[in-house]
Amino acid sequence: MGPRKAGFFIISQLDTIIKNLELKQTDAVRGAQTKWNELYEQYYERHFVPGNKEMRRLSKFCILNTIMNKEELNHIRHTLSHLLASAIRELYPHAKPTLGPAIDTGFYYDFDFDGGDKPAPKDLQKIEQKMRELLKKWESMQREVVTDTQALAFFKNNPYKIEMITDIAKGGSPITFYHSGASGDTLTTENALFTDLCEGGHVETPNKELREVAFKLDRIAGAYWRGDENNTMLTRIYGLAFENKDALVTYETNLEEAKKRDHRKLGKELDLFTFSELVGPGLPLWTPRGSILRHELDTYIWELRKKHGYTRVAIPHITKKDLYVTSGHWEKFADELFKVATREGKEYALKPMNCPHHTQIFARKPHSYREMPQRYAETTMVYRDEQSGELGGLTRVLSITQDDSHVFCRSNQVKEEFNKIWDIVDTLYSTFNFKLRVRLSFHDPMTMEKYLGDTKVWGNSEKALKEIAIERKADYFEGIGEAAMYGPKLDFMATDSIGREHQVATIQLDMNLPERFDLSCINEQGESERIVMIHAAIMGSIERFTAVLIEHLAGNFPLWLAPIQLRVLPIAEAHQKYAKELFDKLAQSQIRAEFRDTGESFGKRVRASKVDKVPYFICIGDKEIETGILRLEAHDGTVIEKNIDDTLAFLTEKIKERSL
Ligand SMILES: [Zn+2]
Numbered sequence: 001m002g003p004r005k006a007g008f009f010i011i012s013q014l015d016t017i018i019k020n021l022e023l024k025q026t027d028a029v030r031g032a033q034t035k036w037n038e039l040y041e042q043y044y045e046r047h048f049v050p051g052n053k054e055m056r057r058l059s060k061f062c063i064l065n066t067i068m069n070k071e072e073l074n075h076i077r078h079t080l081s082h083l084l085a086s087a088i089r090e091l092y093p094h095a096k097p098t099l100g101p102a103i104d105t106g107f108y109y110d111f112d113f114d115g116g117d118k119p120a121p122k123d124l125q126k127i128e129q130k131m132r133e134l135l136k137k138w139e140s141m142q143r144e145v146v147t148d149t150q151a152l153a154f155f156k157n158n159p160y161k162i163e164m165i166t167d168i169a170k171g172g173s174p175i176t177f178y179h180s181g182a183s184g185d186t187l188t189t190e191n192a193l194f195t196d197l198c199e200g201g202h203v204e205t206p207n208k209e210l211r212e213v214a215f216k217l218d219r220i221a222g223a224y225w226r227g228d229e230n231n232t233m234l235t236r237i238y239g240l241a242f243e244n245k246d247a248l249v250t251y252e253t254n255l256e257e258a259k260k261r262d263h264r265k266l267g268k269e270l271d272l273f274t275f276s277e278l279v280g281p282g283l284p285l286w287t288p289r290g291s292i293l294r295h296e297l298d299t300y301i302w303e304l305r306k307k308h309g310y311t312r313v314a315i316p317h318i319t320k321k322d323l324y325v326t327s328g329h330w331e332k333f334a335d336e337l338f339k340v341a342t343r344e345g346k347e348y349a350l351k352p353m354n355c356p357h358h359t360q361i362f363a364r365k366p367h368s369y370r371e372m373p374q375r376y377a378e379t380t381m382v383y384r385d386e387q388s389g390e391l392g393g394l395t396r397v398l399s400i401t402q403d404d405s406h407v408f409c410r411s412n413q414v415k416e417e418f419n420k421i422w423d424i425v426d427t428l429y430s431t432f433n434f435k436l437r438v439r440l441s442f443h444d445p446m447t448m449e450k451y452l453g454d455t456k457v458w459g460n461s462e463k464a465l466k467e468i469a470i471e472r473k474a475d476y477f478e479g480i481g482e483a484a485m486y487g488p489k490l491d492f493m494a495t496d497s498i499g500r501e502h503q504v505a506t507i508q509l510d511m512n513l514p515e516r517f518d519l520s521c522i523n524e525q526g527e528s529e530r531i532v533m534i535h536a537a538i539m540g541s542i543e544r545f546t547a548v549l550i551e552h553l554a555g556n557f558p559l560w561l562a563p564i565q566l567r568v569l570p571i572a573e574a575h576q577k578y579a580k581e582l583f584d585k586l587a588q589s590q591i592r593a594e595f596r597d598t599g600e601s602f603g604k605r606v607r608a609s610k611v612d613k614v615p616y617f618i619c620i621g622d623k624e625i626e627t628g629i630l631r632l633e634a635h636d637g638t639v640i641e642k643n644i645d646d647t648l649a650f651l652t653e654k655i656k657e658r659s660l
Pocket residue numbers: 078082178196197198199200201202
């Protein structure tokens with residue numbers, strides 16, 4: 001079969017899989033999917049470029065598949081919570097089980113241990129052991145619909161279950177028991193090994209399906225019955241559960257690593273930013289070191305932009321209400337807008353975005369097609385009123401610095417402009433070794449009423465975006481229904497060094513604001529032609545990007561970006577003069593060096609340089625003064641020995657290249 005034919009064959013298989021996914025026919029899906037995966041690897045990936053219709057089917061498949069895989073894992077996790085309750089009943093017969101759902105990392109179950117022993121963390125291993133022992137006999141899990149009288153009788157000593165049963169009965173839903181025990185038999189409360197009140201969502205053959213699963217009991221915490229602090233405090237036992245051992249180990253290692261890298265912790269240790277009670281939560285204050293970081297990042301983006309013909313603009317941080325009424329933000333951003341009243345009683349607002357202001361720069365005069373596109377860039381803060389409960393670190397703030405840009409262009413220039421911005425995105429993220437994939441955020445033709453503009457314009461612009469993705473051989477996928485109300489987007493996702501994915505840069509096409517502000521250019525025929533706008537932020541926001549970057553690099557910034565690039569440490573009093581002269585030379589070469597004199601012990605100063613994650617330090621002792629050869633020691637322990645001039649050349653070059 002030729003590759004293209006194979007491609008269509010695979011797509012036809014896909015239809016069957018989708019149907020089975022929708023019907024949740026798990027076994028049928030697994031069979032078809034395995035076959036499909038084989039074919040996919042053989043042909044599809046290499047030879048088949050899908051058209052629009054195929055792409056839609058593929059993206060539907062991906063969505064359903066993710067949901068199903070997640071659902072399966074949820075069933076596994078929830079089944080484990082039953083198993084935990086069963087083990088607890090064996091070991092603590094007085095315990096009253098309440099509720100035990102699946103969660104993102106495993107499961108938990110809440111118990112009331114009143115009237116007897118309560119497990120301590122040291123007992124978790126014993127309980128886990130019991131779970132493994134019981135699991136062997138859990139050949140099946142079976143559902144039974146019972147009457148409320150039966151249910152109340154069975155749980156007569158458990159006020160929590162009684163409350164739930166009464167609630168379910170009131171709501172009119174069937175009351176269902178789930179029995180665990182031998183297979184082949186019809187399980188009832190009499191012959192089952194364990195019975196729980198439950199709505200369902202389990203695996204059917206626990207002893208088989210949980211064989212490969214990796215689980216462990218994690219910790220004990222307190223939790224109020226039904227989350228209400230006026231209720232009894234219960235004991236919650238958490239378990240971790242993943243599809244296999246590797247996944248569990250990866251989760252635990254990454255969790256450990258993520259804790260070490262937490263940008264809130266490192267930001268403090270590296271003295272990059274701070275918060276003040278007086279200024280308020282969500283309003284980060286950037287220290288001298290943190291400001292260097294911001295400035296270096298922004299300078300880099302600006303250099304990249306300049307190459308592509310961007311010019312800087314600057315706008316005030318407030319505006320009259322009228323601007324946002326016209327743009328539609330007064331209504332759309334109503335809750336997030338910081339409003340300002342003037343002494344004359346006029347309403348102003350702090351800007352939540354820059355686009356409306358920028359349109360007014362474009363609109364200042366008529367533009368001929370020869371002057372198009374106009375590319376405005378500005379790194380500036382915007383302000384959004386978030387609920388204070390949601391604030392924490394740099395990932396959610398009220399003052400957001402955007403490296404924003406707006407391109408005002410003709411429809412036929414969209415592709416080229418997107419490509420230019422994509423180049424900048426690629427350059428920035430590859431500088432830090434992030435792996436990028438991109439979501440083509442398209443409209444959903446089934447709900448056209450959610451979008452502005454006509455179908456043809458949408459079709460054309462989405463086609464252009466997809467062509468770019470294919471031409472660039474990008475790792476992309478389609479997100480149907482992910483478009484903004486005013487146009488399709490490219491949303492970039494960066495995978496960091498510990499495997500987490502973050503949404504970062506975005507390029508958005510906007511057919512709405514030009515309409516609202518009546519923006520146009522004069523075309524070749526001398527007629528007025530409606531233009532489009534492209535919004536693009538490369539870092540997204542400096543705050544979020546910095547947080548991601550700190551954690552990605554574990555605070556070890558490359559030389560060009562590090563707030564302190566190098567420390568000069570004289571070993572003893574006698575070496576101070578020479579070291580100071582060296583420091584002066586470095587400073588003259590625009591290297592951000594620091595001189596630490598002998599006021600503190602030598603060991604202490606070396607340790608401090610490591611804690612501060614300074615990329616390099618140079619110690620000056622008798623040997624260095626005698627030979628003129630400097631030892632440049634990197635934070636990872638590597639040593640480079642060069643004379644002063646070569647050292648300077650080495651550092652300057654490395655900074656210029658922005659190498660990692
Ligand atoms: Zn259940």
